[in-house]
Amino acid sequence: MSNEIVVDASGLSCPQPVLLTRNALKQHPERIIVVLVDSAASRDNCQRVAEKAGRQVVSSERPEGGYRLDLKP
């Protein structure tokens, strides 16, 4: 079983990606959370919230467009 939790926030307006990310961070403190967003603003916001929660964040561009954030505990 994959240890990843995927949060697909692509296409959602501010601040929904941040809210979904924060909820996932609270529910799954031990697991890697993958956040998918499609705007750079959402990427930056989710990254900030995750870093504030003590996560190590790796950001990458998705080949199909948008961004992927790996939030590591």
Place this chain on the structure above:
Amino acid sequence: MSRLSRFFVSRWGAVVTGAVIGILAALLVPLGNPGNMGICVVCFTRDAAGALGLHRAAVVQYIRPEIIGFVLGSLLAALLYREFKPRTGSAPIVRFFLGMFATIGALVFLGCPWRAYLRLAGGDWNAIPGIIGLVLGIGLGVVFLRRGYSLGRTHPAPTALGWVLPGLMVVLLILRVTAPLYGRDADGNPAGPIFFSQTGPGSQFAPLLVSLVIGLLVGFMAQRSRFCTVGAVRDLIIVGDSHLLNGVLALVVTAFVTNLITGRFVPGWEGQPIAHTNFLWNLAGMGLAGLAFTLAGGCPGRQFFMSGEGDGDAGMFVLGMFSGAGISHTFNMASSAAGPGPYGPLGVAVGVVFCVLIGLFMREPAHR
């Protein structure tokens, strides 16, 4: 990510953007713009709507180059940094009406959140009930967001879609420069539109090039730093994140200091430029605006900046603002220095009912 990009999304990026906007907005007043209205996204949209003849309030008709610059500056930044991403499909018709009612509410207060902060920095204490209303409206929006409110997802769109609103702004710029007269008076003589106010706030403006360049610069910086005067309060309430708020506070501080230097800090309640002293309707008007902006995901400036990034739904919000400005004045809802317009309170009530229904019933249909 380049160093400049990293800077703009950092805490200091937000602060510097806010600080620069505060200084430039305060300087636009001695350069010609109306009092405490160096930048007001809603008022400027209203003026542009008036210039096009969408309302006939003769004192507020002028195509403001600042808002044109907002979209085009953001477009430029988005293109340069590969963030121009045409998209649409997140409840466009709802966003149109949110833009309309946000504008109706803001024109009861006589300013959008940008101008509320600038009025405060100019010593207009009537901004205080406005800002209280703004925070309450945003707070109500946050309640809906926490309950699962969503306008649904956008989807990538063809490139052409992203150019529609920037294209409209280019047309507005051409109309501002060439000032054609498409109308005819009773005797058949050429008349507006395009209308340009001869008296009142619409007749007060900084030189075209100055306004345009400042608009472009603000658009560019705000696109990079994601500056948002509503997100500032929203993010603090919702996740305790003061990132955007730092930018707004910097704006207030630098605008205040600039006003002190230029002799335009005049504290008081009475006799403030383009303002009324009705506490209740300053609060309620901005309350509606704050709620509508929150439900749409950002302040009016942010809607213009996102339009520049190719967001067709933000573009619909902007068109709703133009429409709201027209309706606000033709239906006697907009306030004046004397106080709220006769139908302003009714407009706010209808807008609040609309926004609450949207807040309660708009949900994402199903998870992907």
